[in-house]
Amino acid sequence: MAAQATFKSIRSVVPLLDRVLVQRFKPDTKTASGIFLPTSATNTPLPEATVIAVGPGAPNKNGQVVPTTVKPGDRVLLPGWGGNSIKVGEEEFFLFKDAEILAKIQE
Template identity: 85%
Template sequence: MASQATFKSIKAVIPLLDRVLVQRFKPETKTATGIFLPSSSTSSPLPEATVIAVGPGAPNKEGAIVPTAVKPGDRVLLPGWGGNAIKVGEEEYHLFKDAEILAKIQE
């Protein structure tokens, strides 16, 4: 089970090194025709998220800082595991290592 921290403002969370703060897309709770979906059908988190903030990057073997591959506002594809949950009010965010992010989604 991933650990979970609670904060009053998302601005208080500044990722370090190669960490990326994301907010997962919320699953639809009703269909396009207006039928409400039961919570059991929407319980698994969606693999897509929006990048909220990124750290400056992590040093490589030579000591040079390698920046993260994504930036705030990017849409990304996440693995079904990992990350650390952060709760801000009723909103949930996750911190992932840059290398754990599977892909950047082009619009």
């Protein structure tokens, strides 16, 4: 199970190295026809998220810093599980390594 931390403001969280702070999209709690879905049906995290903040990058084997491949505001595809959970009030955010992000979603 991933560690969880609680903060008063998401602005106080600054990712280090190649870490990426994201907020997953929330699953719909009702269908298009207006039927409310039970919590158990919406418990699986959605694979899409919005990038909130990124670290400066991590050094490669030569010591050169390789920047992260995403930037704040990007929509990304995440693995089904993983990351470190961060709670800010009722909002939940996750920290992933840049290499764990599966894809950037182009609009």
